Amino acid sequence: MKLARLLVTSDLLRVTGKAQSRVGFKANTEFFLALLGAQVRTATRMPISLLEWDETSRFDGLKVYEAMDLPANAAGWAELYDAQPNEAAIAAFAPHVEGSLVIGFELTPFVQRVLDALGVPFVDARWHPLRFLDDIFFGFHSNRPEIVEAIKAYHLTTDEVMTHVGMHQAAAIRRRGINDPASDHQTMLIGQTPFDSSLIHEGQIATWDAYEPVLASLAREGRLGYRPHPFSPEPVPALRDLLMRHCIGIADSKSDMYRLLATGSFKELVSLSSGTLIEASFFGIPVRRLLPERQTYLPLPPGQVMPAHGPTVYAGVYHEYLSVDFWADILRSALPKTYPNGRPTAFRPDRLRQVNGSYWGYVGSGGQNIVMSYNKPE
Numbered sequence: 001m002k003l004a005r006l007l008v009t010s011d012l013l014r015v016t017g018k019a020q021s022r023v024g025f026k027a028n029t030e031f032f033l034a035l036l037g038a039q040v041r042t043a044t045r046m047p048i049s050l051l052e053w054d055e056t057s058r059f060d061g062l063k064v065y066e067a068m069d070l071p072a073n074a075a076g077w078a079e080l081y082d083a084q085p086n087e088a089a090i091a092a093f094a095p096h097v098e099g100s101l102v103i104g105f106e107l108t109p110f111v112q113r114v115l116d117a118l119g120v121p122f123v124d125a126r127w128h129p130l131r132f133l134d135d136i137f138f139g140f141h142s143n144r145p146e147i148v149e150a151i152k153a154y155h156l157t158t159d160e161v162m163t164h165v166g167m168h169q170a171a172a173i174r175r176r177g178i179n180d181p182a183s184d185h186q187t188m189l190i191g192q193t194p195f196d197s198s199l200i201h202e203g204q205i206a207t208w209d210a211y212e213p214v215l216a217s218l219a220r221e222g223r224l225g226y227r228p229h230p231f232s233p234e235p236v237p238a239l240r241d242l243l244m245r246h247c248i249g250i251a252d253s254k255s256d257m258y259r260l261l262a263t264g265s266f267k268e269l270v271s272l273s274s275g276t277l278i279e280a281s282f283f284g285i286p287v288r289r290l291l292p293e294r295q296t297y298l299p300l301p302p303g304q305v306m307p308a309h310g311p312t313v314y315a316g317v318y319h320e321y322l323s324v325d326f327w328a329d330i331l332r333s334a335l336p337k338t339y340p341n342g343r344p345t346a347f348r349p350d351r352l353r354q355v356n357g358s359y360w361g362y363v364g365s366g367g368q369n370i371v372m373s374y375n376k377p378e
């Protein structure tokens with residue numbers, strides 16, 4: 001198939017509010033295009049546009065929901081997220097994506113399967129869960145082996161990550177006895193935003209209620225706490241009631257999580273699916289994940305081995321994707337010609353943290369988290 005254009009899209013079928021408006025999440029797609037559009041245009045010299053579902057676009061997500069016999073609401077989105085598309089759903093996408101190379105921002109497994117069925121190549125980027133380095137960054141995945149192979153040259157390595165672990169540990173040692181953030185809890189439950197897509201399991205958004213026996217057992221062992229997500233510092237009423245039933249204290253979500261990890265304050269971290277578990281593994285802290293993994297992120301923590309037949313792999317790339325040459329290189333196999341310029345974008349600490357307004361549990365930069373509307377329960 002001859003590729004005539006580039007498309008940027010995201011989880012364009014996401015509906016998590018009472019209304020069907022996509023205004024909130026569309027901002028993510030616009031952000032991603034603004035962040036990388038100039039580099040991709042220069043690297044490919046091809047037109048690039050946005051594929052979205054809102055009141056101004058020709059793509060109609062309702063047709064996809066109708067084709068899959070699902071309501072266009074939060075429950076329907078959760079069921080659609082990892083579903084196998086039928087022929088009608090694929091046909092609803094076809095005129096909007098055929099002849100394109102898609103650059104995605106957190107494409108759902110459902111949309112990836114649609115693109116596979118149509119023979120449309122894609123590169124998908126997701127925020128990488130390691131957020132304690134000098135900046136936040138993306139993990140990349142593609143449905144084209146040649147692109148996956150090209151990305152390997154840019155992989156962040158375990159050794160590089162461990163350098164940053166060492167720096168956090170050194171900082172914690174230097175500040176020992178000075179405003180220690182010591183936790184009152186040996187075991188910590190790690191919270192997430194209510195509509196985190198990693199919470200989707202078997203077509204539903206998982207909640208702690210389904211794992212109450214696990215919480216009850218941990219509470220009997222003593223010193224169990226719950227740390228809310230910085231974007232959702234107040235537990236929803238059902239969760240608050242669950243925590244109170246088992247006398248589980250609520251920790252301060254504004255304390256520096258990475259200083260706590262660096263001091264070895266925890267015996268174990270437990271979560272439904274939080275990326276903090278991946279971070280904690282690099283600090284040598286035992287973790288327990290209650291939901292199965294949908295994505296594996298590279299690099300792996302020390303001692304972990306890539307499973308032979310595991311989840312979809314997203315390879316961490318630290319900052320090179322901000323340069324033209326990255327895109328010219330990884331897309332070379334998919335396009336007739338690409339145009340590197342030999343001018344890499346210099347690394348600057350906290351660049352993406354500041355641009356995205358996302359610091360998560362890292363308070364070392366002194367920034368303020370920007371909480372998008374779709375992360376707030378109605």
